[in-house]
Amino acid sequence: MVAEENKVAWRLAERVVHNRIAQMMINERIKQRAFKVPVHLAMGHEAIAVAVAESMLPDDALCLTHRNIHYNLARADSLRAEIDELSLLPSGLAGGWLGSMNMANPRRGIPYTSSILGNSLSVAAGISLADRLRGAASVTVVVTGDGAMEEGAFFETLQFMKSCSLSSLVIVENNTWSLATRIAERRCPIDLDKLAAAFAISYRHLQGNDVGDYYRQVQAARQEAIAQRTPVLLEVQLTTLGSWLQPTPEFPEGKFINYHHGAAPKVALQEWPVLEQDAGDPLFVLAQQWDEAALRDLAETVSQRLAEEVS
Amino acid sequence: MTYIEHINSLLRARLAVAQDTVVFGQNIVAGSCLSGLTRGIRVPEGSQILQTQNSENTLTGIGLGMMLRGVSSIYFLKQLDFLLLGMDHLVNSYNIVRRLHAGSSFTLFAIVVDQGYEGPQSCLNNLDDFCSMAHIPGYVISSGWDAEVVLNRHLFAPGLKIICVSQRLFGTALPSWSEPVETDGAGEIFRYAQGEDVTIVSCNFSFPQALQTWRYWQERGLTASLFSVSGASTSDWSMILQDLQRTRKLLVLDDSKSDNRSSDRFLLAVRESALADRVLVQRRRFAPEWLKPNPDLLEVVPAELFQQLQ
Numbered sequence A: 001m002v003a004e005e006n007k008v009a010w011r012l013a014e015r016v017v018h019n020r021i022a023q024m025m026i027n028e029r030i031k032q033r034a035f036k037v038p039v040h041l042a043m044g045h046e047a048i049a050v051a052v053a054e055s056m057l058p059d060d061a062l063c064l065t066h067r068n069i070h071y072n073l074a075r076a077d078s079l080r081a082e083i084d085e086l087s088l089l090p091s092g093l094a095g096g097w098l099g100s101m102n103m104a105n106p107r108r109g110i111p112y113t114s115s116i117l118g119n120s121l122s123v124a125a126g127i128s129l130a131d132r133l134r135g136a137a138s139v140t141v142v143v144t145g146d147g148a149m150e151e152g153a154f155f156e157t158l159q160f161m162k163s164c165s166l167s168s169l170v171i172v173e174n175n176t177w178s179l180a181t182r183i184a185e186r187r188c189p190i191d192l193d194k195l196a197a198a199f200a201i202s203y204r205h206l207q208g209n210d211v212g213d214y215y216r217q218v219q220a221a222r223q224e225a226i227a228q229r230t231p232v233l234l235e236v237q238l239t240t241l242g243s244w245l246q247p248t249p250e251f252p253e254g255k256f257i258n259y260h261h262g263a264a265p266k267v268a269l270q271e272w273p274v275l276e277q278d279a280g281d282p283l284f285v286l287a288q289q290w291d292e293a294a295l296r297d298l299a300e301t302v303s304q305r306l307a308e309e310v311s
Numbered sequence B: 001m002t003y004i005e006h007i008n009s010l011l012r013a014r015l016a017v018a019q020d021t022v023v024f025g026q027n028i029v030a031g032s033c034l035s036g037l038t039r040g041i042r043v044p045e046g047s048q049i050l051q052t053q054n055s056e057n058t059l060t061g062i063g064l065g066m067m068l069r070g071v072s073s074i075y076f077l078k079q080l081d082f083l084l085l086g087m088d089h090l091v092n093s094y095n096i097v098r099r100l101h102a103g104s105s106f107t108l109f110a111i112v113v114d115q116g117y118e119g120p121q122s123c124l125n126n127l128d129d130f131c132s133m134a135h136i137p138g139y140v141i142s143s144g145w146d147a148e149v150v151l152n153r154h155l156f157a158p159g160l161k162i163i164c165v166s167q168r169l170f171g172t173a174l175p176s177w178s179e180p181v182e183t184d185g186a187g188e189i190f191r192y193a194q195g196e197d198v199t200i201v202s203c204n205f206s207f208p209q210a211l212q213t214w215r216y217w218q219e220r221g222l223t224a225s226l227f228s229v230s231g232a233s234t235s236d237w238s239m240i241l242q243d244l245q246r247t248r249k250l251l252v253l254d255d256s257k258s259d260n261r262s263s264d265r266f267l268l269a270v271r272e273s274a275l276a277d278r279v280l281v282q283r284r285r286f287a288p289e290w291l292k293p294n295p296d297l298l299e300v301v302p303a304e305l306f307q308q309l310q
């Protein structure tokens, strides 16, 4: 039993490391202007993406937003297919038709991705309703952000999902930013726990970037969504890594530029891909849990495998 | 100076003296300030700059509510697509508000994301359609030289209107132009040059292609008149028709993806006037390729057009 649990935990660790290194490799290509499409990296978001991707069963659906790379990588068969899609090649995972902000992969359970804030939420509700009608015991997962949840569609979708008893998970990735504005610069705080309560929806707050914990919580939420025929709201507190200090005449020591999209100029591909020495980085959290030498070996193996995939 | 620096400096000057005005939108005074469009804007005391949440439908309604109280406002949008979420207000709410409002102005100032490679979503350039559905005026700033008239005449004109700028042009230098640019009475049509042989008319954001063609022809001894239509719901075409009386040959360029283009109305007027002996039209045709990331450009080959006209 313990061995089995350890195996799962190690697999999750491997998937997180894989997700990070794959993004770092893509970042290098963005720096070299390899893509015409705008790419939104999600370094720092790996733990929730891996937890969701690993919890999905074959009939489940996952709907995404402009920032979808972490989920797509977690579900894709190869990094090559992801990079080819960003390069708009027929060998891309959507045949080069969707590019970056709409990247979906129906074959791997990602039927829809939208670049329009709030848009995926309602489409996800429709997918969930249709799946229920055709008798599937599946769950629809939809990812949104602290910025996108400001759209009316967020509230309308929760209402509809609850009214129609749709087994669904609504995941709010709260990085506190919407483009270049923090929450406090654009709106009042919103207590999602209380909002969920208003709809009689259960709410889970995920923080700490422990992929094992996230995996258990997503699985439990998934179980509840099916057993109770209900949406469950999960708010994930996270940091989008890759921000930097940009020296300007006004700020000689550097002005803080939060990472939104494009290249993360200060992030370089390195053997051990930890970016921050705190719980904002899921890889730092892994390093607290596992033997460092074993993780470094893992990173090396993953790097080699990814390099082979794209060579 | 670039297209966007020019527009930004005119805008800053206008807003600096805008009394009792609310300027609002997402990210307007943060980060790149909408790629430089709203960089450094200030308003006088009594007016306000509001950086808002992401709620386009509600924000559009808010502008109309302010109109009912006689307060003018400008809502800046990073992308024209996002105004689709406010469409009900533009059409239905405004049908009530337009009868009651107290002479105040509400301007939707949107960037048309037409630089290409955005994907199947987020690349709408159909200002014509918004204006048609809501029966409101709309204006594009298509060369930079038209910016002053559009901003001075329309930015604070009473009523609801949409002004659009083109992301593709943001970093481009203002085309050098020494001739005086003439405007029609409504401030909707701009004449950049008067020639003898052909009349070139650009609609939506196809001015760069029109200019390129005009120069190519000029170098080959063909003199052309050059017009740009800024108004998306223009109905008085007399300034161009007068010119056509002399040249009797017409080239129309329109990069709008609408099936309800202002150039359609113009061509109808041309037909009714029976003034053109030869008409060439270059427009976008819907194709499956639109559904994948692509350069998103109205392609014009001046050499081919030159031959077709001979």
Ligand SMILES: Cc1ncc(C[n+]2csc(CCOP(=O)(O)OP(=O)(O)O)c2C)c(N)n1
Pocket (backbone or CB within 6 Å): A066, A067, A115, A116, A117, A118, A144, A145, A146, A147, A148, A149, A173, A175, A177, A178, A179, A260, B026, B054, B056, B078, B082, B085
């Ligand atoms: C309807 C709509 N309005 C505005 C935008 C522009 N936009 C693109 S990403 C973004 C930030 C969204 O923030 P959030 O949902 O928190 O996602 P994050 O980028 O932080 O992951 C905005 C405002 C959009 N895509 N769609």
Ligand SMILES: [Mg+2]
Pocket (backbone or CB within 6 Å): A145, A146, A147, A173, A174, A175, A176, A177, A178, A179
């Ligand atoms: Mg965010």
